[in-house]
Amino acid sequence: MASKLFSTLTIRGTTFSNRLWVSPMCQYSAVEGVPQDWHFVHLGSLAVGGPGLVMAEATAVAPEGRITPVCTGIWNDEQAQQWKRIVRFITSQGVPAGIQLAHAGRKASTDSIARGSGPVDPEEGGWPTIAPSPRPYGRYAPPQELDEEGIARVVVDFASAARRSVQAGFSVIEIHAAHGYLIHEFLSPLSNFRTDRYGGSPRNRARILFEIVDAVRGAIPESTPLFIRFSATDWVDGGWDVTDLAELVGPLEERGVDLFDISSAGLDPRQQIPIHPGYQVHLSRAIKQVARVPVGAVGLMTTPREFEDTLQAEDADVIFAGREFLRDRMLVRRAAVEFQSEMEWPEQYLMAKFPGAIP
Numbered sequence: 001m002a003s004k005l006f007s008t009l010t011i012r013g014t015t016f017s018n019r020l021w022v023s024p025m026c027q028y029s030a031v032e033g034v035p036q037d038w039h040f041v042h043l044g045s046l047a048v049g050g051p052g053l054v055m056a057e058a059t060a061v062a063p064e065g066r067i068t069p070v071c072t073g074i075w076n077d078e079q080a081q082q083w084k085r086i087v088r089f090i091t092s093q094g095v096p097a098g099i100q101l102a103h104a105g106r107k108a109s110t111d112s113i114a115r116g117s118g119p120v121d122p123e124e125g126g127w128p129t130i131a132p133s134p135r136p137y138g139r140y141a142p143p144q145e146l147d148e149e150g151i152a153r154v155v156v157d158f159a160s161a162a163r164r165s166v167q168a169g170f171s172v173i174e175i176h177a178a179h180g181y182l183i184h185e186f187l188s189p190l191s192n193f194r195t196d197r198y199g200g201s202p203r204n205r206a207r208i209l210f211e212i213v214d215a216v217r218g219a220i221p222e223s224t225p226l227f228i229r230f231s232a233t234d235w236v237d238g239g240w241d242v243t244d245l246a247e248l249v250g251p252l253e254e255r256g257v258d259l260f261d262i263s264s265a266g267l268d269p270r271q272q273i274p275i276h277p278g279y280q281v282h283l284s285r286a287i288k289q290v291a292r293v294p295v296g297a298v299g300l301m302t303t304p305r306e307f308e309d310t311l312q313a314e315d316a317d318v319i320f321a322g323r324e325f326l327r328d329r330m331l332v333r334r335a336a337v338e339f340q341s342e343m344e345w346p347e348q349y350l351m352a353k354f355p356g357a358i359p
């Protein structure tokens with residue numbers, strides 16, 4: 001059977017050479033939102049491994065939208081300039097570069113995972129957070145409720161960040177609407193208690209997302225693919241779930257969304273997640289059943305066989321892998337050997353392609 005993992009995919013003006021993509025992963029290594037040499041080497045070496053796409057980490061559209069003080073941003077030209085250098089290298093390897101545009105909402109101003117993920121006090125460089133409602137996440141500080149002016153500013157920030165991203169050379173834009181960050185906070189009835197047109201009905205709770213999608217789509221070329229990452233469930237009774245998300249798929253496709261990247265959780269500390277390999281695949285399957293555009297699966301898949309089986313079962317059109325790429329940057333090349341698929345190798349590494357040859 002022909003490998004689906006090594007089939008190409010074209011979305012608008014971008015062709016992806018295979019279906020195994022690098023999932024966005026925060027590196028907690030930026031200075032004032034500016035990506036550093038670490039990001040260059042980290043993302044650059046991932047590109048050398050030949051994935052279909054390298055998606056850069058959750059990158060804030062405004063300073064207060066950073067998850068931590070050491071998260072990347074793209075709200076100013078200095079940041080865009082440093083991204084440009086990184087993107088130039090990634091694309092020189094024949095790999096499209098994507099950027100995940102994010103606003104952390106009430107989960108901003110926290111420490112990195114290595115430092116315990118707790119809230120950062122203002123004396124230590126933290127900042128006041130914003131959210132749809134003044135309800136805190138767990139033990140974090142209560143956020144300030146956004147008024148309509150604040151919501152409009154967030155929408156403009158996403159559009160400006162998208163424009164800068166395209167100028168920096170990114171060929172894919174992903175809106176981060178997952179993991180309990182600002183957009184997800186609007187979507188979920190467990191964090192949105194508003195009584196205005198941004199709260200109440202599911203459609204009202206999705207209003208800010210629609211506004212952001214329209215603004216971003218308007219700020220980027222027709223040829224640029226636009227993805228959204230969603231948490232398809234809060235894993236809490238009475239929370240946002242996959243049936244709510246399914247209702248948004250058609251309207252978002254009409255507005256020019258090109259791929260749904262299906263993750264889960266992150267909104268409420270009461271979440272109960274049944275963890276096992278591929279534990280989110282049933283969610284991408286459910287969205288794939290209603291979507292006309294491609295759907296991505298992610299989460300605890302580590303072997304080429306698991307990736308291929310998920311695609312063969314039509315549970316997803318592409319696989320995002322995270323941690324396995326941190327363990328093995330050559331994951332795609334290893335899969336190519338397993339499925340006897342031909343891959344381009346960088347000239348510098350050509351001798352690795354022919355292990356029997358004597359240098």
Ligand SMILES: Cc1cc2nc3c(=O)[nH]c(=O)nc-3n(C[C@H](O)[C@H](O)[C@H](O)COP(=O)(O)O)c2cc1C
Pocket residue numbers: 023024025026027057058100176178179229263298299300301320321322323324
């Ligand atoms: C270090 C680290 C940082 C992450 N940062 C992000 C992020 O910036 N944006 C995002 O959507 N998910 C983020 N995630 C989640 C991953 O993209 C992925 O969805 C998750 O790790 C599950 O996939 P895996 O089992 O293949 O790692 C992060 C995960 C890790 C391990």
